[in-house]
Amino acid sequence: LTRLGYARPSIVVGALNPHAGEDGLFGTEDRDVIAAAVAAARSETDARVSGPTGAETAFRRASAGEVDGVVAMFHDQATIASKLLDWGxxxxxxxxxxxxxxxxxxxxxxxxxxxxxxxxxxxxxxxxxxxxxxxx
Incomplete structure (x- = not known):
């Protein structure tokens, strides 16, 4: 995003599991792996990184202009939202x-x-x- 002119981009990371795993109820990857990666990104870059959060919330925030970018965990998670926002x-x-x-x-x-x-x-x-x- 810095290549696109964002000096200190705000990025939200979408969760892998529904509701970011509900503290392990729906999977532990969000809590055990993705949250650690988000913490590392915060400490190693100037970007404002948050998450993991539910993908629907991540894309709602992006659509509202609250964040500059979304990192999705898999292809269809991102393309559903982006196609709805701007199909063509x-x-x-x-x-x-x-x-x-x-x-x-x-x-x-x-x-x-x-x-x-x-x-x-x-x-x-x-x-x-x-x-x-x-x-x-």
Whole structure:
């Protein structure tokens, strides 16, 4: 997010389990693993990192402008929310790779070959360009 101009981004981390595991009732990963990763991110970066919190709450906060970004635990957790918020131009960004990777959020759309709206691809390319500016 700093590459996109956020000096000290606010990031909420979505939980893996329903209700962030309910203190172990629905799984212990949120309490035992994800919370530790959030604590490490707080101490190792300038980002304001919170969570784990329920994914629906994380994306509601993002939609309301309360946070700059959401880290989702799995693909569909993120794409449901992003498609609801902006179907045509939502962009998927894969972090942690040694290169910039963006894609349209609606998938390959084989059923729309030759007649698809290019807005999603244009948005993905704009995001990739924004993420690589300054690397040249």
């Amino acid at each position: 131009e939502a962009v998927n960004v894969t972090w942690g790779l040694p290169f910039v990777r963006t894609s349209v959020d609606h998938g390959v759309a084989y059923d729309a070959v030759g007649r698809a709206d290019p807005a999603g691809m244009e948005a993905a390319l704009r995001m990739a360009l924004a993420l690589t500016e300054g690397e040249r």
